[in-house]
Amino acid sequence: MRVRYVCDSCRDVIYEVEDPSITEEKIGLDLLTPEERQYFVENQTDAVVLSILCDECSALLSGTDWPEKPSLLH
Numbered sequence: 001m002r003v004r005y006v007c008d009s010c011r012d013v014i015y016e017v018e019d020p021s022i023t024e025e026k027i028g029l030d031l032l033t034p035e036e037r038q039y040f041v042e043n044q045t046d047a048v049v050l051s052i053l054c055d056e057c058s059a060l061l062s063g064t065d066w067p068e069k070p071s072l073l074h
């Protein structure tokens with residue numbers, strides 16, 4: 001099975017792997033609720049596409065709604 005991780009925000013391909021030994025159980029897809037599955041997982045003809053956030057976008061997003069940023073300057 002081929003698995004492709006794509007950033008949910010910028011749509012960049014973060015990581016792609018093809019391995020016949022990969023199963024849905026192995027990457028934890030069987031643990032998702034149907035709603036989560038619908039949101040995060042897309043079954044394409046050539047691969048299973050998982051939406052996650054890349055480092056840049058998650059840093060950007062967490063940077064914007066961080067309520068009290070600890071200051072390093074004293």
Ligand SMILES: [Zn+2]
Pocket residue numbers: 007008009010011012053054055056057058
């Ligand atoms: Zn991104």
